[in-house]
Amino acid sequence: MTDDIVGQGVELMVYGMGTVVVFLALLVVITTMMSRLVTRYFPELPAPEPAPRKPVSAAPAEGEVVAAITAAIHQHRNKKSQ
Amino acid sequence: MTDDIVGQGVELMVYGMGTVVVFLALLVVITTMMSRLVTRYFPELPAPEPAPRKPVSAAPAEGEVVAAITAAIHQHRNKKSQ
Amino acid sequence: MTDDIVGQGVELMVYGMGTVVVFLALLVVITTMMSRLVTRYFPELPAPEPAPRKPVSAAPAEGEVVAAITAAIHQHRNKKSQ
Amino acid sequence: MDNLLVLWNSSGLAQIQVGQVVMMLIGLGLLFLAIRKNFEPLLLVPIGFGGILANIPGAGLAYSAVENALHAADPAMLAEFARALGVTVYDSAKDIQVAYDNAGAGAHLAAQQLALDAGYGNGMLYSFYSVAIASGIAPLVIFMGVGAMTDFGPLLANPKTLFLGAAAQFGIFATVLGAVTLTSLGVMDFSVADAAAIGIIGGADGPTAIYVSSVLAPDLLGAIAVAAYSYMALVPLIQPPIMRALTTEEERKIEMVQLRPVSQREKIVFPLALLILVALLLPDAAPLLGMFCFGNLMKECGVVDRLSDTVQNALINITTIFLGLSVGSKLVADKFLDMNTLGILGLGIVAFGIGTASGVLIAKLMNRLSATPINPLIGSAGVSAVPMAARVSNKLGLEANPHNFLLMHAMGPNVAGVIGSAVAAGVMISLVGG
Amino acid sequence: MDNLLVLWNSSGLAQIQVGQVVMMLIGLGLLFLAIRKNFEPLLLVPIGFGGILANIPGAGLAYSAVENALHAADPAMLAEFARALGVTVYDSAKDIQVAYDNAGAGAHLAAQQLALDAGYGNGMLYSFYSVAIASGIAPLVIFMGVGAMTDFGPLLANPKTLFLGAAAQFGIFATVLGAVTLTSLGVMDFSVADAAAIGIIGGADGPTAIYVSSVLAPDLLGAIAVAAYSYMALVPLIQPPIMRALTTEEERKIEMVQLRPVSQREKIVFPLALLILVALLLPDAAPLLGMFCFGNLMKECGVVDRLSDTVQNALINITTIFLGLSVGSKLVADKFLDMNTLGILGLGIVAFGIGTASGVLIAKLMNRLSATPINPLIGSAGVSAVPMAARVSNKLGLEANPHNFLLMHAMGPNVAGVIGSAVAAGVMISLVGG
Amino acid sequence: MDNLLVLWNSSGLAQIQVGQVVMMLIGLGLLFLAIRKNFEPLLLVPIGFGGILANIPGAGLAYSAVENALHAADPAMLAEFARALGVTVYDSAKDIQVAYDNAGAGAHLAAQQLALDAGYGNGMLYSFYSVAIASGIAPLVIFMGVGAMTDFGPLLANPKTLFLGAAAQFGIFATVLGAVTLTSLGVMDFSVADAAAIGIIGGADGPTAIYVSSVLAPDLLGAIAVAAYSYMALVPLIQPPIMRALTTEEERKIEMVQLRPVSQREKIVFPLALLILVALLLPDAAPLLGMFCFGNLMKECGVVDRLSDTVQNALINITTIFLGLSVGSKLVADKFLDMNTLGILGLGIVAFGIGTASGVLIAKLMNRLSATPINPLIGSAGVSAVPMAARVSNKLGLEANPHNFLLMHAMGPNVAGVIGSAVAAGVMISLVGG
Ligand code: NA
Ligand code: NA
Numbered sequence A, B, C: 001m002t003d004d005i006v007g008q009g010v011e012l013m014v015y016g017m018g019t020v021v022v023f024l025a026l027l028v029v030i031t032t033m034m035s036r037l038v039t040r041y042f043p044e045l046p047a048p049e050p051a052p053r054k055p056v057s058a059a060p061a062e063g064e065v066v067a068a069i070t071a072a073i074h075q076h077r078n079k080k081s082q
Numbered sequence D, E, F: 001m002d003n004l005l006v007l008w009n010s011s012g013l014a015q016i017q018v019g020q021v022v023m024m025l026i027g028l029g030l031l032f033l034a035i036r037k038n039f040e041p042l043l044l045v046p047i048g049f050g051g052i053l054a055n056i057p058g059a060g061l062a063y064s065a066v067e068n069a070l071h072a073a074d075p076a077m078l079a080e081f082a083r084a085l086g087v088t089v090y091d092s093a094k095d096i097q098v099a100y101d102n103a104g105a106g107a108h109l110a111a112q113q114l115a116l117d118a119g120y121g122n123g124m125l126y127s128f129y130s131v132a133i134a135s136g137i138a139p140l141v142i143f144m145g146v147g148a149m150t151d152f153g154p155l156l157a158n159p160k161t162l163f164l165g166a167a168a169q170f171g172i173f174a175t176v177l178g179a180v181t182l183t184s185l186g187v188m189d190f191s192v193a194d195a196a197a198i199g200i201i202g203g204a205d206g207p208t209a210i211y212v213s214s215v216l217a218p219d220l221l222g223a224i225a226v227a228a229y230s231y232m233a234l235v236p237l238i239q240p241p242i243m244r245a246l247t248t249e250e251e252r253k254i255e256m257v258q259l260r261p262v263s264q265r266e267k268i269v270f271p272l273a274l275l276i277l278v279a280l281l282l283p284d285a286a287p288l289l290g291m292f293c294f295g296n297l298m299k300e301c302g303v304v305d306r307l308s309d310t311v312q313n314a315l316i317n318i319t320t321i322f323l324g325l326s327v328g329s330k331l332v333a334d335k336f337l338d339m340n341t342l343g344i345l346g347l348g349i350v351a352f353g354i355g356t357a358s359g360v361l362i363a364k365l366m367n368r369l370s371a372t373p374i375n376p377l378i379g380s381a382g383v384s385a386v387p388m389a390a391r392v393s394n395k396l397g398l399e400a401n402p403h404n405f406l407l408m409h410a411m412g413p414n415v416a417g418v419i420g421s422a423v424a425a426g427v428m429i430s431l432v433g434g
């Protein structure tokens, strides 16, 4: 930062506004891509039910969570120990 | 306060009860005056709607708040600097 | 507690499980007795009203609370001073 | 076998004291009164349950980490505390406790660090008490909720009834005098601050009583709160004989003129006018009456209904639960089972009686002086105990004259009594607590 | 007679200062605007009332225990404070206050212990401020609630409108530049951190403004919050002239194509995508945007409706009450009645104006470049001020063309503006607060 | 350009570590399971989201001010910390972190003051954790809410089912034994306190597991809570094979006699009887079971419905949100990505399995010994996991015999399991935590 306060203000404006624009531009890109992906590969059923809830007994595949975490940790460990 | 505890109790009673009575008496006066002022100068429309709410778009006069605060601060500053 | 960790685990299991069983067994006894006492001596009226509330004006016997606490404290004091 | 010993030593049976049994029975008694007899159940259920929890032997739920460490009374530990507090000679943990109570904030911090390092923690109820009451927050939030539930309409229609709310506070100050007199006679042992806190029972207003005693006499808070709520529940029994004794049949039959309608604007301006008066005259009452007026303004202004609804429901309910449990933490045997508690119970009912009588007598006087008739029965409502006391006035009025509906007339002095006792609280704190 | 003196000396009338009267009038003015003119009443009722409470003479509700002890200005007490803070020469309590403000955490603790030992306590509003704002919690909880009330559907249907949310934040940074320029000209006296906090008023988002100023410029928080909420209420007056000046009649008539339906799954993934982007690019915005995304995810995911309901009702209402009172605590006369406050009010409205203009101008540009037509009126909604600014766009659109319903189209830039100003907040804190 | 460097260095991309990416993916995975698979969403949505927030690189949301200062690893700063903690030789910030963890309350305070003076602050999630979990408050409040939602009717109609709630807790203690055995074999590295906290996963009760691990093994809290809630969601998959393997078709067909009606008075007395038993036998279980009984009494007594409603809605919802985010704060990579986490996940499922088996086997035994028939399928409900486990019993009963409705019969052992694991928690804390 420069010493004089106006210079600091200008810098703050340039970097601040720049970050805001870059961030929201990236968000435009990501949002557009996300919408396309979701619409193409994970379309919802046509029925306009808001957030259809599965009955509790619709059983989750056992071990899914455990398997995922286990795999993750193993991979992480292996990387670390190398 | 006197040293003996009964004396202190008597004092507490006298000044305490006195304050309560004076305070509530003043409140009687103020309430009565306030009611008269409001009833005479700011009467409500006869319709018995409880707290009629203005629609949001019923626009407030711009700057009212700013003007009021500005005036207040100026007046205060002037007084102080004298 | 023994020094080796497995021994400590065994102890924790023995005393822990023992306490759980004893506690819940006692609770069985107490609950059964309580239910019998309530059902015999304090039966509810047949009407299936959930928690019939007394009207506020159904006046409580005056001094009940004070009398009870007073008696309790006196008894306690007497015991202590002996 | 060691483990069996640990379990046995840590069990309640091995540590129980007579006082704790007595207090648990008192807790059960309060629950009985609350549930079966409908004694102010919203407060007495949490208070009674908290009282039982506080007296569970060995759990130390109502004690701070330091107190729990002192109760363990490990000699090495005690020596460390003594060093931290600058005590050189002591016989028992009790001496160190006394030194701790009198020490400054620096020594408190040092002792707390010692206790934490040794693995002791604050009990659950102690934590609740610190957050809810010692900070002053819970009574103030309740008062805000009470404000949001209060309708000042009847008071605004007949402001003179404020005098009745003032008159009934005489019970408070007469009781202060009674407490100090008992002390000077050697019957009890109260300081002036204690006496002031006890007197406030006569205000017949729970949060005010808790607020004042948390400032002036924290040790007596349990007994004072129990007395205040119990006697408020007993208002239908305490007040009628006094009211009948002080009024004639003729007076009780007096019908009052119907109250004028009050505009919304008056109701909006009133809490602000009251606030300004408090600001100018009695800043020490500002926390209590400020929050009260804030709650009332939110209710009446009509533009923040969602805030007002939350204040009257979720917020006041949550606060009531923790306030009640916190008050219960003051029902530990070693603080409650004391002759002073009997004194407080006795003085409290005297306060209610004198307040009732003063209200009725001033109402009689006002009836003589005033152009419009005033039924003296509404004077008793000035003690507050909203809305129970107003209902009592109404009931006695109907007994004397089946066409005599005093309820709305009695609501004026009733809410005036809330203001009156908050003002009295401010004076007490100003004169005694400063 | 001594007691009468104590009472008089402790009364407000004996201690009142002109500044306090002025501030109480300003508090009443804010209440008037909130209640009669419907200026953001949910915040301005608590803020205005808190401002009155904060200025009650002698009550010290907005001050810490140390400040209250310093205000009492007992010479022996001052000497003790001076010793604790290592001050050897001082003229008045003010010098010690300055030393305290600049001291480290250790000296703060020592001074607090001194004040507590001398019987001084934290004021009620000061306690609220510490818990609600100084901790950063209340604005974050409000932001979670706002997230749970926000529908990103219109934004997802037309992501390009995010650019409008970016453009309107130019008001923030232009105002920062204005503030430092005024300082370098000697008109005002703001640090860069102050300037950043003032600029955020242009974000037209209350909790963001409060969060940023609590971090960067706590002393200015009162003025900044009052300005932010007042101008948000004034959006229907501030924006239309600017919008009309910068657009032609033809442009205002432009009808936009209907938004495509957005699936629930997109709405669930969006807050997570936004969160990841924040995590990778701007961790300093993580508290604000994290809580915002969390609230939105709870709303959209459909499996935790009971949590989402509570967040949108009880929790946000409770938090709003204490946030408002806490902001009010910053309206004490000696902090608020300052030329800087005037500067903040002036700069704040400039920020709103520039933000509005930038949004409209970029929308005009996008309309030229884009295949589908964009009505420039929706650009002004990018400042946020949800949903007021979108309604203004809609209203002006209808004026020009009775079939032109812009509301849903304007909701996209409107919520984009919330994200934009939270990002701006993160940059400010990162660059200035680090 | 300096500013660009500041922004880049403070960005997540510049600071990200592999572990953080992994943990964010795990967080997203938990959200997926919660939202799509309905795995205990009320807890796993906040936990998963909190886990992502905790691992945002450079934000330090899950760390205390001291940890954040140590992570910055400024050499001069480290030297100051070393001096404050009395460390003379150290290689890295990690050594100082270890010294800090082992230091007493006094050194902690000194280090905190250093960090605050240097401008570091507690992360948002760390603050939530301190208030909600480290204080013990949040699990206790949730337990109060669970109590207010629990109907002890089925248990009171058939108190013998309490034995099933006892039997199923064998899973807890068998797991403790497993954990210490793995440690003695050198496979894992758990202390006895760790083992006790891990075992409590078998209690199939979230708040109990969080409460116990916050006392006995705070570092493992994240993994324990995730395991407990995940396996509770998996109960419909974990239990049926075990139940089928241990029962014959004939046993599963057993119809049970209808439960007798239970009076309101019994329901009111039961929580008090339970409380007294806890007070006499196991004070260390008093906080958990005390709050549970309090909630239940509020529900049943019928005179404080407004408190009971708030406890079951606003209060438990608010607490759940902050509890979940706080648990998420323990999912930081450097604490979670550890072989111990795998051990906890493995041991947790073993605990569920053994608990289920014990319940079923004891139910078989009781069926043989008892005059009235007992369907062994209700034994598995003794693990708690209310009401999922009872539904599983019901489902398997209906499969064997379409007229066999076991739901109400299974609710008895189900709620008994809650009491059983709270008792087990008390024993653990008493024996290990003392
Ligand atoms: Na009163
Ligand atoms: Na904005």
Ligand code: NA
Binding pocket: F202, F203, F204, F205, F382, F383, F384, F385, F417, F418, F419, F420, F421, F422
């Ligand atoms: Na269990």
